[in-house]
Amino acid sequence: MKVVSIVGARPQLVKLAPMAAAFAETAHRHVIVHTGQHYDADLSDVFFSGLGIPQPDVHLGIGSGTHGEQTGRTLAALDPVLAAEKPDWVLVYGDTNSTLAGALSAVKQHLPVAHLEAGLRSFNRAMPEEHNRVLTDHAADLLLAPTEEAMRHLASEGLAARARMVGDVMVDVCLRVRDSVLAGQQPPGELPEGIDAGAPYLLATMHRAENTDDGKRLATLVEALAALPVPVALLAHPRLVARADEHGVKLTQGAIRVGRPLPYAGMVRAVLGSVGVVTDSGGLQKEAYLLGRACTTLRPETEWSETLDGGWNVLVPDPGAMTADAWVRTATREAPTAGRTEPYGDGRAARRVVEVLASTPT
Missing domain, CATH: 3.40.50.2000 (Glycogen Phosphorylase B;)
Known part of the structure; x- marks a missing residue:
């Protein structure tokens, strides 16, 4: 064949x-x-x-x-x-x-x-x-x-x-790489400057057109991340960087520390080292679930609906529509104590x- x-x-x-x-x-x-x-x-x-x-x-x-x-x-x-x-x-x-x-x-x-x-x-x-x-x-x-x-x-x-x-098949690679990271078989990934791998931080990514093409929405999302009380490691996709430049949105502000996208093992290590994930990526939603970290998804829907069970993933289409306290509580919540099934x-x-x-x- x-x-x-x-x-x-x-x-x-x-x-x-x-x-x-x-x-x-x-x-x-x-x-x-x-x-x-x-x-x-x-x-x-x-x-x-x-x-x-x-x-x-x-x-x-x-x-x-x-x-x-x-x-x-x-x-x-x-x-x-x-x-x-x-x-x-x-x-x-x-x-x-x-x-x-x-x-x-x-x-x-x-x-x-x-x-x-x-x-x-x-x-x-x-x-x-x-x-x-x-x-x-x-x-x-x-x-x-x-x-x-x-x-x-x-x-x-x-x-x-x-x-x-x-x-x-994402489970195949995620679990294999997780095990190699935990066994010390992977080199340390490069987190953004200003992020201490030994201290609490949130991991964030954002790249979808609906979140980056409109300057006002992009500014709202960046401001919401910047206002969080925990350092935010924003791994900036080239699309995000280009749209932020185009719209005059400053990515490095408040809690945000900007870095480059990571190789896969580096991403797995970064998720494991984080206290939670904020993203619009379908893949990262699922990886957060598999790796046992709470995820906040900056979209009104998700293809991976199984991640919503037990509160592992929460959809927040517009942080600006929430009170500041509610947004902070959601994005910085601890991982659920309930066990996870194997839907994937x-x-x-x-x-x-x-x-x-x-x-x-x-």
């Missing part, structure tokens, strides 16, 4: 790590195509080196642009690659423009498409990620769902016959994905 994996952004590279390892244990051929949607070294190169992912067989170097430009350039660049490779499966990951472009290129060439992390829904049609994931699910031949909730979403859209429950699987999802691909007729 020959499988082409199409990836392009940080979250997809994290998911690729356990998949590449699972394929390496077999005789199947695994071809990695990196679209270059994330071209910053902090969001790309460090994940290949830090997670032991083989270097891409093809790098398209697409770069940034509007959603239409980025998707269109990726689609055009992928067509000849897939035509030459003629794989048994094209495997696309998550919900980025690279995901949708990969699915479209494969479908147009009558190549079987499998969507990893299928069935997630925010039900917010203003999110570009929602468009990408819904369109990809309806185009794909095989839907690899991470949770029972995702399976229910697919069934409600008439896609149950194509869906398979495999678990979440047991850490062996990648192997199940390979087995399902190999056993499903094309």
Whole structure:
């Protein structure tokens, strides 16, 4: 069996790590195509080196642009690659423009498409990620769902016959890296200057368009972080830095200490060292849950609804609409004492994905 994996952004590279390892244990051929949607070294190169992912067989170097430009350039660049490779499966990951472009290129060439992390829904049609994931699910031949909730979403859209429950490959890599960090097998990550790893701090990230494109909203969110009584380690995504500069929003203010995005092991170490997480990232919500830290999500909804159980994750779409005391209590709350279940699987999802691909007729 020959499988082409199409990836392009940080979250997809994290998911690729356990998949590449699972394929390496077999005789199947695994071809990695990196679209270059994330071209910053902090969001790309460090994940290949830090997670032991083989270097891409093809790098398209697409770069940034509007959603239409980025998707269109990726689609055009992928067509000849897939035509030459003629794989048994094209495997696309998550919900980025690279995901949708990969699915479209494969479908147009009558190549079987499998969507990893299928069935997630925010039900917010203003999110570009929602468009990408819904369109990809309806185009794909095989839907690899991470949770029972995702399976229910697919069934409600008439896609149950194509869906398979495999678990979440992010669990595979998160638990493996957590164990290596706790065992002292990972180098210390670089927290922002002014953050003492031995003292309480909150870890924060923010990058989604709905939080960064509007200057007034961005300023409100930054001011809310700045007003917290605990130092905030803000790992600044390039999108956040660019939009803050564009809108004249100063990121380093009050409690905020700004740093660069971290390699995956560094991020896991930073979460473990924190007293909590504030983010709009889907992946970091889930990592906080897996690593036992309370998360405050700066959105009105989440695709990972299981993290809300027991108060591990709390949605705060507008900190400015809360009283100052309520915001502080929410963002700095302690982790719940209630135990966590395993809604995302047991850490062996990648192997199940390979087995399902190999056993499903094309």
